[in-house]
Structure formats: structure tokens, C-alpha cells
Amino acid sequence: MTAAFTADAARALGGPEWLVRRRLSAVERLAEVAWPTPSEEIWRYSRIDQLDLDRYRPFAPEELGAPGDERAPGGGPWAAEAGKHAGMIVVRDGRVVHHELDPALEAKGVRACGIATCEDDQVSTLMGRASGASEDAFTVLHDAFVAGGAFVHVPAGVVVEDPILVLHWCEGDARASFPHTLVALGEGAEATVLDRFGSPQTDHLVDAVTELLVDDNAHLRYLTVQEHGTRTWHLGLLRAHVGRDATLRTSAVALGGDYARLRSEALLTGQGAESDQLAVYFGDGQQMLDFRTLQDHDAPNTRSDLLFKGAVEDEARSVYSGLVHLRPAAKKANASQTNRNLVLTEGASAESIPNLEIEANDVRCSHASTVGPIDDEQLYYLESRGIRPEEAERLIVLGFFDDVFERLPVGALTRGLRRSVVDKLEHARARR
Amino acid sequence: MLRIADLHATVARHEILRGVDLEVRTGEVHALMGPNGSGKSTLAHALMGSGDYEVTQGSVSIDGEELLGLATWQRAQRGLFLAMQYPVEVPGVPLEEVVGAALDARGAPRADLHARVVAEARTLGVPDELLGRGVNTEFSGGEKKRAETVQLAVLEPKFAVLDEIDSGLDVDAMRDVARRVYALARERHVGVLAITHYARLLAELRPDHVHVFLAGRIVRSGGPELADELERTGYEGIAAELGIDELTVVRPFPEADPFGDPTIASNPFADPLA
Numbered sequence: 001m002t003a004a005f006t007a008d009a010a011r012a013l014g015g016p017e018w019l020v021r022r023r024l025s026a027v028e029r030l031a032e033v034a035w036p037t038p039s040e041e042i043w044r045y046s047r048i049d050q051l052d053l054d055r056y057r058p059f060a061p062e063e064l065g066a067p068g069d070e071r072a073p074g075g076g077p078w079a080a081e082a083g084k085h086a087g088m089i090v091v092r093d094g095r096v097v098h099h100e101l102d103p104a105l106e107a108k109g110v111r112a113c114g115i116a117t118c119e120d121d122q123v124s125t126l127m128g129r130a131s132g133a134s135e136d137a138f139t140v141l142h143d144a145f146v147a148g149g150a151f152v153h154v155p156a157g158v159v160v161e162d163p164i165l166v167l168h169w170c171e172g173d174a175r176a177s178f179p180h181t182l183v184a185l186g187e188g189a190e191a192t193v194l195d196r197f198g199s200p201q202t203d204h205l206v207d208a209v210t211e212l213l214v215d216d217n218a219h220l221r222y223l224t225v226q227e228h229g230t231r232t233w234h235l236g237l238l239r240a241h242v243g244r245d246a247t248l249r250t251s252a253v254a255l256g257g258d259y260a261r262l263r264s265e266a267l268l269t270g271q272g273a274e275s276d277q278l279a280v281y282f283g284d285g286q287q288m289l290d291f292r293t294l295q296d297h298d299a300p301n302t303r304s305d306l307l308f309k310g311a312v313e314d315e316a317r318s319v320y321s322g323l324v325h326l327r328p329a330a331k332k333a334n335a336s337q338t339n340r341n342l343v344l345t346e347g348a349s350a351e352s353i354p355n356l357e358i359e360a361n362d363v364r365c366s367h368a369s370t371v372g373p374i375d376d377e378q379l380y381y382l383e384s385r386g387i388r389p390e391e392a393e394r395l396i397v398l399g400f401f402d403d404v405f406e407r408l409p410v411g412a413l414t415r416g417l418r419r420s421v422v423d424k425l426e427h428a429r430a431r432r
Numbered sequence: 433m434l435r436i437a438d439l440h441a442t443v444a445r446h447e448i449l450r451g452v453d454l455e456v457r458t459g460e461v462h463a464l465m466g467p468n469g470s471g472k473s474t475l476a477h478a479l480m481g482s483g484d485y486e487v488t489q490g491s492v493s494i495d496g497e498e499l500l501g502l503a504t505w506q507r508a509q510r511g512l513f514l515a516m517q518y519p520v521e522v523p524g525v526p527l528e529e530v531v532g533a534a535l536d537a538r539g540a541p542r543a544d545l546h547a548r549v550v551a552e553a554r555t556l557g558v559p560d561e562l563l564g565r566g567v568n569t570e571f572s573g574g575e576k577k578r579a580e581t582v583q584l585a586v587l588e589p590k591f592a593v594l595d596e597i598d599s600g601l602d603v604d605a606m607r608d609v610a611r612r613v614y615a616l617a618r619e620r621h622v623g624v625l626a627i628t629h630y631a632r633l634l635a636e637l638r639p640d641h642v643h644v645f646l647a648g649r650i651v652r653s654g655g656p657e658l659a660d661e662l663e664r665t666g667y668e669g670i671a672a673e674l675g676i677d678e679l680t681v682v683r684p685f686p687e688a689d690p691f692g693d694p695t696i697a698s699n700p701f702a703d704p705l706a
Contacts, residue, residue: 376483381520384480385534385583386508395533399524399566 004057005030005145005176012060013147015067015116018124026143033137042136045319045351047259047288051233056176056205058145063172064095067116067148071097075167082194083412086162087112089150092169094177096148101164109155112164115182116148123151126184130211130239134265134294138235142178142207149180152193156186156215163192163410168208169199170232176205183211185218187243192221192409197236198256201229212240212248216270219247221409225417228256230285236262244270244299251278251408253417254289255424261290268295268302268330279308280404282421283316283348284428293322295337297330297360306337309404311397311421313344313428321353324367330360337367342374342400344393344425345432390429397425433457434512434591434623439490441478448474448681450648452490456591459621461614463634463659466645467667469680472627473517475645476595480514481507494590509538511590515580515597523566527553527579530567531586545586552582557608573600581609585616591623592616598633610636634659644670647678 010023036043065071075088075098087101089112096114111120115127131139150166168179181195195210206228214220220240228234234257242248254260266275281289289312295304310318320339341350354367374396382392398418405414434456441449448471456462466472478485479492481504492499499507522530528549532542553563556578568576577597584592594613598606614637616622626637627645634642634656642658643650646667651674652658662670671679 375520377520378522380482380504381516381522382525382530382533383504384508384514384516385530385587386505386537387530387533388505388537389503391533391537392505395525395529396522399522402524402566 003054005053005141009058009060010144013058013064013145014061015148016124019116019148022128023144023146026140029140030144033140035137042292042321044321046261046290050259055203056174058176058178059093059147059172064093064147065097067095067114074098075165078167078196079165081413081416082163082165082410084162085165086160087152087164089113089152089164089166091150091166091179093171093175094147094149094179096150105158105160108158110158110160111151111153113151114148115151115180118151120151120153122153122184123182126213127180127182127211130213130241130267131209131237133267134237134239134263138207139209139237142180142209145176146178146180146209149182152181152183152191154185154189154191157188158186159189160191163194166193166195168195168197170197170204170206170228171200171202173203176207179206179208181210183220183222184213185215185220187215188217189215190219193223194410194413195222195224197224197226197228197234199228199232201231203231204233206232206234206236208234208236210236210238212238212250214240214242214246214248216243217245218243220249222248222250223409223413224250224252225413226252226254226256226260226262227420228260230256230258230287232257234260237265238262239265239267240275241267241269242273242275245272246270247274249276249278249409251404252280253408254279254281255420257287257289259288259290261292263292263294265294266296266304268297268299268304271299272301273299274303276304277306277308278404278407279310280401280417280421281308281310281318282424283310283312283318284314284424285316286314287316288318289316290319291321293320293337295322295324295335296327297325297333297335298327299329300331301333302330303334304336307404308339309341309401310350311342311344311400312348312350313425314431315347317348318350320351320369321355323355323357324365325357326360326363326365328359331362333360334364336365339369340400341371342397343371344374344397344428394422394425398422433495434625435491435493436479437491439475439478439492440488441474441485442488443474443485447488448485448648449478450681452649454625454643454650456623456625458590458623459617460641461617461624461626461637461639462641462643463637463639464625464627464643464645464650465629465631465659465662467629467679470645471648471681472629472645473595476514476517476593476627479507479512479593480504505537508534508589513584513587513589513592515577515584515592515594517595517599519568519576519580521566521568521570523569525566527563527567527582531583534587548586549582552585555608556581556585556612557605558582574602574605577601577609578605581612585612588616588620589622591625594624594626596628597626598628598630606633607636614638631659631663646671646676648681651676
């Protein structure tokens with residue numbers, strides 16, 4: 001381990017005793033962690049060998065401020081872009097600096113607050129419940145230096161109509177931050193959560209964990225948007241546990257970062273549980289966008305669907321590697337997995353590796369994967385109407401992503417996200 | 433005037449078009465009839481500038497302006513429209529967006545675009561529900577042809593080439609499409625070149641001129657009565673009369689023929705659905 005990531009640094013981040021203990025235990029495990037290399041299947045094609053942890057150090061408490069020390073008034077333009085919302089948590093460099101919630105929801109027991117400061121006695125038992133089931137070197141490092149993070153709790157039977165926003169901003173050269181978002185929905189609860197990440201042009205390492213705990217018959221819609229600056233590294237785990245008859249729809253829009261990796265995992269633990277995972281990604285310049293997905297069925301009559309769509313241009317690269325795992329208990333499960341990639345320039349490339357592991361009988365399972373350039377026939381068709389090739393390409397790329405954009409929660413953001421894709425396409429074209 | 437002069441084109445160095453001459457004036461309707469494999473679709477795509485065909489000789493002009501050498505989108509902007517035999521699915525790009533972008537590209541206003549698209553779709557029997565999808569995406573064969581005609585009607589080009597607009601259409605659909613094209617020619621002065629191998633289209637389309645196309649060139653031209661002669665003699669009859677022994681330049685691919693039996697190709701009046 002590097003000199004900067006020490007027990008003293010972990011202890012200094014403060015917070016409630018359970019959190020400090022949790023960090024110190026992770027620091028101990030960190031000593032034994034095997035750091036990944038691209039020779040491992042799960043890191044194949046990645047740029048993990050280019051990561052030099054010595055370039056980074058965790059934030060010192062005086063840089064972050066003490067737990068509970070709130071210094072930001074609100075979520076700025078990001079809050080406005082998300083439209084009407086029920087609550088908001090602003091997280092800077094992994095520490096909550098502001099939180100607010102509709103008082104009517106607060107009265108029903110809903111919480112939107114900081115992990116390190118909230119007065120919810122469940123947070124200490126809920127934290128790590130999902131991420132602990134999918135540990136790797138970066139979740140251990142995360143656990144060792146997590147300062148706090150966002151906690152959204154919707155008690156049983158409560159329906160939150162408008163989205164709850166979690167807005168993460170990470171800034172500072174040579175720093176590492178450890179944002180955590182923990183969302184727990186009680187039985188029969190409903191909510192929509194936006195988890196938005198950004199950073200300026202800063203040489204920063206973001207080691208993020210989001211946990212979604214969806215209890216029986218609860219319904220969660222979740223959107224994560226990643227718009228880091230082009231020098232930021234992002235290593236994220238998004239893991240959901242979905243109970244009986246519960247439904248989960250996660251969606252990811254990944255546009256930024258130098259190397260940005262998301263592990264997107266849904267474990268269906270209860271009979272009749274359903275998960276849909278969606279993603280849109282667009283890489284340009286020297287970016288690499290890396291996705292590892294898991295649809296893990298551990299109960300009968302569970303259903304999962306996955307649709308990841310990406311485009312790469314310039315010298316950008318993308319990786320999609322996904323596993324559908326139907327465990328012995330997953331009788332009559334139904335799973336489908338689709339990854340489609342557009343490679344817009346010769347220097348860009350996309351890898352797509354769907355996998356199935358079926359241990360149950362009487363199941364339905366399908367997967368599809370495509371990697372290729374824009375279809376010449378489509379271009380010709382649109383050009384035959386008088387549309388210039390650049391415009392035809394723009395229409396085809398936006399059209400390609402349309403079935404994902406259409407299904408994103410937090411509809412107020414969709415137009416802006418489409419615009420971001422167009423901007424990337426136009427910037428890349430200007431460089432050609 | 434759309435003027436095609438001595439047009440030669442090759443695919444993979446194999447000559448398909450062997451000197452096509454044709455003049456279509458504004459508002460005229462021409463039918464170009466030929467068997468499968470005679471090179472009809474090659475003519476359509478060579479006119480539109482598809483990269484799959486190499487034009488080796490000749491000229492194509494609209495009102496005196498040469499089109500060969502221009503890109504496909506430039507030819508369209510000069511007033512040429514191709515209704516394709518196999519319209520391409522473009523997921524996520526609805527018909528209205530295609531037509532809107534096409535109008536933008538011409539610097540034409542989008543005014544009333546939605547209303548015009550909806551009205552044309554109703555006239556041509558395209559269900560509203562299809563307008564919400566990507567153009568041609570999961571449309572039936574007949575719906576694609578109707579949708580091509582909607583675009584033609586909204587864009588009102590100077591000249592429209594219809595490449596087997598009638599294939600895959602049932603009788604009702606064919607009547608809707610042919611009547612709309614006829615009206616565009618008569619009322620909006622669109623010059624029409626309808627490529628087909630079935631004469632049944634002609635009853636509603638009422639062409640001013642009929643051309644018989646064999647082995648990569650027009651071998652006979654005449655008025656509507658030429659269609660009647662074709663009905664009696666078939667393509668073989670015309671060929672025999674002219675002393676031509678070659679009807680086709682490309683082997684018809686049976687799998688590409690929606691009606692399967694290549695023997696139908698020689699008789700334009702056989703029932704393609706029988």
C-alpha cells in the first residue's frame with residue numbers, strides 16, 4: 001500500500017465510532033489486498049495497470065471539514081436541471097455538505113442525510129450490506145477512507161413521488177475521494193434517486209460505492225450520471241439487492257473521465273424480483289469507459305433485463321463485460337442481456353463480452369452483442385433525402401441511443417443528456 | 433427535365449447499365465418495366481449516387497445541371513428523390529425527424545410539418561403509431577412503401593424515382609400509393625419514373641410513357657398501349673420481336689425475390705401472390 005493511505009489518515013476522518021471502526025478494519029484488510037492486473041478476467045482490457053496510487057492521497061480532515069459541518073447552500077445548476085425534486089444531498093469530495101428534504105416526507109420517516117451525521121440507527125447496519133457481497137481492492141480502499149456519504153431511507157409503505165438528488169462533486173489534483181451513496185427502501189416503498197458525479201479538469205481518483213437495498217415489493221428507479229473532467233479516474237461499484245416482488249430500474253449515463261469503470265450489479269434475492277439495467281456511454285479523445293455487469297438471480301420467477309449502448313470515437317475505447325448468473329434457486333427465471341456499440345472512427349474500439357452461467361432448470365435466457373460502425377445503408381438512406389452526412393450521422397447516433405434515453409428516470413435531465421452526446425459528437429468531429 | 437443520357441454503370445466491374453437514355457419532363461409519369469435482373473434497381477441507385485455502383489459513362493442532369501459527380505445528398509437537394517425498394521430501418525429517428533432534417537438541409541421551413549406528415553400519413557394509411565417509431569423500424573413491407581410515399585409527398589421533389597414501390601403492397605395499398613403519386617405529378621408537377629415489373633401498378637398510376645427495360649437498357653418506348661402489348665407477349669415476346677436474346681444482366685437471386693418463383697419475372701401479369 002502507498003504511504004498516504006494509512007490507518008492514521010483513515011482515523012483522522014472522524015465521524016461516529018462505528019464508522020471509524022469500520023474504516024480501521026478496512027485499513028487492516030488493505031494490507032492483504034491483491035491489487036488487480038489486466039491479466040485477471042474481470043480486469044481484462046482495462047487500463048488498471050496505468051493506475052499509480054502513489055499519485056494520490058486521501059483528503060485531510062481540515063480540507064474536508066468536520067462531519068456535520070455544512071458549507072454549501074444548495075446544488076446550483078445541477079439541482080435546477082433535475083427539475084422538481086423531493087430532496088437533495090450535496091456531497092463534496094465524499095463528504096455531505098448539504099442536505100434537504102420535503103418536510104412532509106421527513107414527517108413520514110423519510111431520510112435524506114449524511115451517513116456520518118444522520119440520526120438513523122439503521123445506517124450502521126445497512127452500510128456495506130450490498131457492497132460487502134462484492135468486495136474487491138477498490139471497495140476495501142473505499143471502506144478504509146470513506147468520510148461519510150449520502151443516505152436515503154424510505155420507510156415501508158412510503159411513496160416518494162419526485163426524485164431525490166445526490167450530487168457529488170470531486171475536486172483537487174493528486175487527491176482521492178470516496179463517495180458513498182446508500183439507498184434503502186422499506187417494504188412497499190417507492191422512490192426515484194439521481195446520483196450525479198462530476199469533477200473539473202483535475203487529476204483526481206474517485207473510488208465510489210453506491211448501494212441500493214430494495215426490500216420486498218418496493219420499487220426503485222435510479223439514474224447515475226458520470227460527467228467527470230477528462231483527467232479524472234473513476235472506479236465505481238453500483239450494487240443492488242432486490243427483494244421479493246420488488247422492482248429495480250438502474251440506469252447509467254457515462255460521458256466523462258479519463259478511465260471510468262462501473263461495476264453494475266443486481267442481485268435478485270426474492271421470488272418475483274425484477275431488475276432492469278440500462279446504460280448510455282459515449283467515449284471520445286483518449287477516454288476508456290469500462291463496464292462490468294452482473295445479473296444475479298437467486299430466487300424463482302425472477303426477471304432481469306439489461307440494455308447497454310455505447311459509442312466511441314477518436315482513440316476512445318470501451319469495454320462491456322457482463323454476466324447473467326442463474327443460480328440453482330432461480331427456477332423459471334427470465335434474463336436478457338444486450339450490449340450494442342457504435343465505433344465511429346477507425347482509431348476507436350469497443351469490446352463486448354456477454355457471458356451466461358446457468359445453474360437452474362426451466363429458465364429463459366438470451367443475450368446479444370454488436371460492435372460496428374454506423375450502417376452505410378442508414379447513412380445512404382438519410383442522404384437520399386437530402387440530409388448532409390454529418391447531420392445523418394448525428395441523427396443515427398441519437399436514434400441509436402433513443403430507446404435508452406426514452407426509458408431514463410428523471411425526465412427533466414434527458415434533453416440535456418442528449419445534448420451532451422451531441423456536443424461530444426460535434427467536438428470529436430471538429431478534431432477530425 | 434430529368435435527362436439520362438448514355439448511362440453505363442458497373443458493379444464489381446460487371447457492366448449492368450449498358451447505355452440508358454431517358455428524358456422525364458416536369459409533371460410526366462413514366463413507367464419503366466423490366467424483368468428481375470434486368471438492372472432496374474441499379475438504374476435507380478446509380479441515379480441517386482449510391483457508392484455500390486460505379487458510373488463509367490454518360491450523364492444525368494436536372495434542368496441542365498449535371499448530377500454525376502455530386503454526392504447523394506446534393507442530388508437530393510437538386511430535386512431528385514428515390515423511393516427505395518427496400519427502405520432502410522433507422523431506429524430512433526422517426527419519419528417526421530427525417531423529413532424535418534431534409535427540409536432543414538434544403539433551407540426550407542418546417543412550418544406545419546407535423547400537420548402535413550400526419551395528413552399525408554392518413555391519406556396513405558400509415559397508422560399514427562408508426563410515426564412514433566424510428567422510420568421503417570419494424571414496419572411491414574407495405575408500411576415501408578406507404579411511408580416512402582409520405583416522405584415523397586411532404587418533400588415534393590422535382591423528380592421522383594420509385595423503385596418497385598408496388599412490390600409487397602396489397603391491392604388497397606397499391607391504389608393508395610399510386611393515386612397519391614399520380615396526384616403529385618398532376619397537381620404538384622413532380623416528374624415520376626416508376627420502376628416496376630408488375631403492370632398492375634399502371635392502372636392507377638396512368639403513365640404517359642412506358643419503357644421496356646431489358647439487359648441494362650431501354651429497348652422500347654411508347655405510350656400506355658405498350659403495356660397492353662407487354663400483357664399479350666411478355667418480355668420474351670418483345671425481346672423476340674427485337675431480336676434480343678438476353679433479358680437480364682444479373683442473375684436474379686431467388687431469395688431476394690419476395691415472391692420466390694423467378695419464372696414470374698418473365699410475365700408481368702402473373703399473380704405474384706398466387
